[in-house]
Amino acid sequence: MHTEPVGAAKGPGETPHEYTLISADPEQKLKNGEFVYYKAHVEGRERRILGRITRREPVKLFPDSFLADPRISPDELARAVGYTHPERELFQLTVTLLGYYDERFKAFINPRLSPSCGWPIYLAENELLRDTLSKKLPGERGSACIGSLLSRREGEVPVVLDVREFTSTHMAIIASTGSGKSYLAGVLIEELMSPANKACVLVLDPHGEYGTLKELPNTEAFHERGSLSDYRPRSWILRPERIKVKLSTLEYPDLRYLLPTMTERMEELLSRAFTRVQNQENRAWSVGELEVKIRNIADERRDDQGVDYSMTADGLCRRLDSMLGKPPFSASEDLDLRELLKPGQCSVLQLDDIDEKRQQVITATLLRRIYRARQRTARGETSQGDAEHIPYPVFVLLEEAHHFAPAGGDAMSTGILKQVLAEGRKFGLGVGLISQRPGKLDADVLSQCMTQFIMKVVNPIDQNTIASAVESASRDILDELPALSKGQAIVTGSSMNAPVLCRVRERLTEHGGVSMDAPDEWNRYWNGDAIREREREYAVLHTSGPRGRRSLYGSER
Amino acid sequence: MTTIGKIIKSNSHIDYVCQVYGPGETAHAPVPEDHALGTWVQMPAGSEQGDAAVGLVYDTQLYNPDYGTFGPRLSSQSQLEVFSPDYLNETAVLLGILVVGQMRGGRRMTSGYCPVVAPIGAPVTRLAPEGVRAFHNGAGQLELGYYSLLMSITDPIMPSLLLSVLDGLEDLMPEQTRTIGALRTNLSWKTRVELAR
Known part of the structure; x- marks a missing residue:
C-alpha cells in the first residue's frame, strides 16, 4: 500500500537524536507520542527510521483578533478577506529518534542520520509498530x-x-x-x-x-x-x-525490629536466649521456650555476677508475649x-x-x-x-x-x-x-x-x-x-x-480495588430494612413497663 | 445607473483616473453624491457585452489649469466666454478609481483585481446596490478579496475608506452582519487604537 507523507523534514533538532518536521496536519494525526518515520539508506538497505513526536509548536495560526468573537469562526473571516485555501494552520513537530528496527539484534538501532530538509515524513503504519515496538506477538509463549x-484506535x-x-x-x-x-x-x-x-x-x-x-x-x-x-x-x-509465620524463620535482626527501644540489658538477654533456641535440637521454638531461656540466662547472671536481671527478663517476656504470642506467629505452623x-x-x-x-x-x-x-x-x-x-x-x-x-x-x-x-x-x-x-x-x-x-x-x-x-x-x-x-x-x-x-485493556476477571461509595453506604443506613433491623437489635424482651428499654430511653433508632 | 464620467488615464493596472462629466457634457449631469469617496463604480473592460471592471472611488482631485496665472488678463471673464470658451472648460473634477475586481454578466469573476484593462474613454457608471451585493457574494459567503490590497496602500485615508465600505456592506448584506462586524472591530482597533499608542 502506498502511503502519503504527512509532513516534510525541516532539519535537525536541539539534540543530536531529534529532528523537526513541518506539517499542516489537517486531520490532527500527529499527536504527541505518535510514531513517524522517514526513509534512508543505511549500509545499502532502505530503512524506515522510526521516531516519536515529542513536541508540537504552531508556526502559522490565525491572528488572535480573528478569535475575538466565538460565534464567528476564523475560517469565515479568513474567507471573507480573500483567504480561501483549506490549509489554515502549520505546525513544527519535534521528533525523538528511535532508529530502524534491526531483525538481527531485535532492537532499534539509531543510524545517527538526521533527515535532510524536505525529506518526506510518513505516519508509521500499524503493521510496522506491531512488529517493532513489542518484543513478542500476542498469544506467543512468554x-x-x-x-x-x-495514539491508535x-x-x-x-x-x-x-x-x-x-x-x-x-x-x-x-x-x-x-x-x-x-x-x-x-x-x-x-x-x-x-x-x-x-x-x-x-x-x-x-x-x-x-x-x-x-x-x-x-x-x-x-x-x-x-x-x-x-x-x-x-x-x-x-x-x-x-x-502463619513460623517463629524459627525469624532472625535476630527481625526480633530487634519487632521489639524497638529495648534497653541494653534486654538486648543482651534476647541475643543470648535467641542463640540458645536456635542451637537447640528442635529448631521449631515457641515464645514460651524463648522466655524460659531468657529467664534461665537472667538467673545465671544473678548467680554468677550477683546482678538482678529478673525485672529486665519480666519486661522482655511481656513484650515478647504481646508481639509474638499471637497470630500470625506460630511455633509449628508455616506457609x-x-x-x-x-x-x-x-x-x-x-x-x-x-x-x-x-x-x-x-x-x-x-x-x-x-x-x-x-x-x-x-x-x-x-x-x-x-x-x-x-x-x-x-x-x-x-x-x-x-x-x-x-x-x-x-x-x-x-x-x-x-x-x-x-x-x-x-x-x-x-x-x-x-x-x-x-x-x-x-x-x-x-x-x-x-x-x-x-x-x-x-x-x-x-x-x-x-x-x-x-x-x-x-x-x-x-x-x-x-x-x-x-x-x-x-x-x-x-x-x-x-x-x-x-x-x-479490559480485565477478564472482576476488578476488586474499587473505592467505597460513601454516600451510597450512608443512605443504606437509612433505608427501611436497615432501620427495622436496628430496631430489632436494640429491642429488649419487655419493650413496655418500668424495665422496658423504650420506657427508659424512648424508641431508639 | 448614473454615468459619472469617463476614464482619461491610468497610473497603474489597478489605479485609474476618471474625469467627472461637467454641465452640458451629458444629459444627466452627476451630482457630487454620485462620486463621493467610497462609491462603487464599474466600467466596461473586456470584449464581451457586460464585462466590466469594478472599482472604488478612493481619491478626488479638482483640476484647474488657471490656478497660478495671477497676472493681469487682457480679456475679462465675459469676453472669454465669447472668444475662447475652451479655456473655461479645462477645470475638472478627477476621480481616483481603484479597480478591485471583475464582473461578467452581473456576476463576480475575480475579487482583488481585474485582469483586463479598461480603455481610455470608457464610461464610468455608479454600481447599483444589487451589483455591490452581487460583487461581494461568493456562494453565500462574504467575499472581500480586495481587503489586503486596500490595507497595503499607504494612504492615511485608506482605513477610513475601508471602514466606510464595511458600513455600507452591512446595510446591503444584513445576513453578514456578524462577519462584517468582526472585521470592522479588528480594523478599528488596528487603525484607531494601535496607531494612537
Whole structure:
C-alpha cells in the first residue's frame, strides 16, 4: 500500500537524536507520542527510521483578533478577506529518534542520520509498530498483551510485553491513587496466568484487593482447550487468619525490629536466649521456650555476677508475649512453599487485617524463604520432596511497596527486598513492585526494576523520583505523566523495544480495588430494612413497663 | 445607473483616473453624491457585452489649469466666454478609481483585481446596490478579496475608506452582519487604537 507523507523534514533538532518536521496536519494525526518515520539508506538497505513526536509548536495560526468573537469562526473571516485555501494552520513537530528496527539484534538501532530538509515524513503504519515496538506477538509463549497503543484506535497496535524479561529483571507499577494501578496489576496477573505463560505467581495484597482473582479458574479465556494438560489456572486466596509465620524463620535482626527501644540489658538477654533456641535440637521454638531461656540466662547472671536481671527478663517476656504470642506467629505452623508456589497457580496473601509491622515481617520472612529455596534448588542442594525444593521460577507481586522498602530504609523487609532485586535474577525470583508514592520508595529498589509501568503521577516529588530512577524513559515521555488519564500507562524498560503510551485493556476477571461509595453506604443506613433491623437489635424482651428499654430511653433508632 | 464620467488615464493596472462629466457634457449631469469617496463604480473592460471592471472611488482631485496665472488678463471673464470658451472648460473634477475586481454578466469573476484593462474613454457608471451585493457574494459567503490590497496602500485615508465600505456592506448584506462586524472591530482597533499608542 502506498502511503502519503504527512509532513516534510525541516532539519535537525536541539539534540543530536531529534529532528523537526513541518506539517499542516489537517486531520490532527500527529499527536504527541505518535510514531513517524522517514526513509534512508543505511549500509545499502532502505530503512524506515522510526521516531516519536515529542513536541508540537504552531508556526502559522490565525491572528488572535480573528478569535475575538466565538460565534464567528476564523475560517469565515479568513474567507471573507480573500483567504480561501483549506490549509489554515502549520505546525513544527519535534521528533525523538528511535532508529530502524534491526531483525538481527531485535532492537532499534539509531543510524545517527538526521533527515535532510524536505525529506518526506510518513505516519508509521500499524503493521510496522506491531512488529517493532513489542518484543513478542500476542498469544506467543512468554507474551503478555496488556493493552494497545494509546495514539491508535483500540486494539490496532497491541502492546505485548516480554514476560521473560520482567519476571527476571523485575518490574514496577507506579501511579497515584485511583489511576488504575491495581487494575493494571490484575491485567498483568491475568496474562501471567494465561496458557501462554502458566506462571507461578504470589501476590502480597495489603488491602485485600485481589480476592476477585478467585474467578481465574472459571474464566474461559484462560482455559487451554485440547491440550494434554487441559490447563486452567488455579488461584488460592489466603485470608489473614490462615497466614502463619513460623517463629524459627525469624532472625535476630527481625526480633530487634519487632521489639524497638529495648534497653541494653534486654538486648543482651534476647541475643543470648535467641542463640540458645536456635542451637537447640528442635529448631521449631515457641515464645514460651524463648522466655524460659531468657529467664534461665537472667538467673545465671544473678548467680554468677550477683546482678538482678529478673525485672529486665519480666519486661522482655511481656513484650515478647504481646508481639509474638499471637497470630500470625506460630511455633509449628508455616506457609508451605510447595503448596503456595506452583506453576499455573496465583496465590494471594491478603494482609488487610494485619498491622504494618507484621505485614513487613510476613513479607520479609516469606521472601527470605523463597529466595533461599530457589537458591538451594538452583545449586542442587535440595531434591524432590524437600520443603525448600522449588524447581521453577517464582514471580512475587508486592502491593504498596513503599511500606516494605521505604525511602528511610528502616523496614525489616528492605534488606531482603534489595537482595532479591539485585540477585533474584540468577535464581529465578522476580519481583513486581506496586506503589502510589515512588517518592517514599527506596530509590535503589525502584532503580533495580528494569520494566516500569508509570501511570498518572501529579506530585512533583514523585515525578522527580521517577525521572531519576527510570533510566529507560526520556524526559519528554515523562512530561506526559500529569496528562495521563485513568487506565493509560507509560510502559518502558527491558520488556519493550521502545517506551510507549499504552491504553490498558479490559480485565477478564472482576476488578476488586474499587473505592467505597460513601454516600451510597450512608443512605443504606437509612433505608427501611436497615432501620427495622436496628430496631430489632436494640429491642429488649419487655419493650413496655418500668424495665422496658423504650420506657427508659424512648424508641431508639 | 448614473454615468459619472469617463476614464482619461491610468497610473497603474489597478489605479485609474476618471474625469467627472461637467454641465452640458451629458444629459444627466452627476451630482457630487454620485462620486463621493467610497462609491462603487464599474466600467466596461473586456470584449464581451457586460464585462466590466469594478472599482472604488478612493481619491478626488479638482483640476484647474488657471490656478497660478495671477497676472493681469487682457480679456475679462465675459469676453472669454465669447472668444475662447475652451479655456473655461479645462477645470475638472478627477476621480481616483481603484479597480478591485471583475464582473461578467452581473456576476463576480475575480475579487482583488481585474485582469483586463479598461480603455481610455470608457464610461464610468455608479454600481447599483444589487451589483455591490452581487460583487461581494461568493456562494453565500462574504467575499472581500480586495481587503489586503486596500490595507497595503499607504494612504492615511485608506482605513477610513475601508471602514466606510464595511458600513455600507452591512446595510446591503444584513445576513453578514456578524462577519462584517468582526472585521470592522479588528480594523478599528488596528487603525484607531494601535496607531494612537
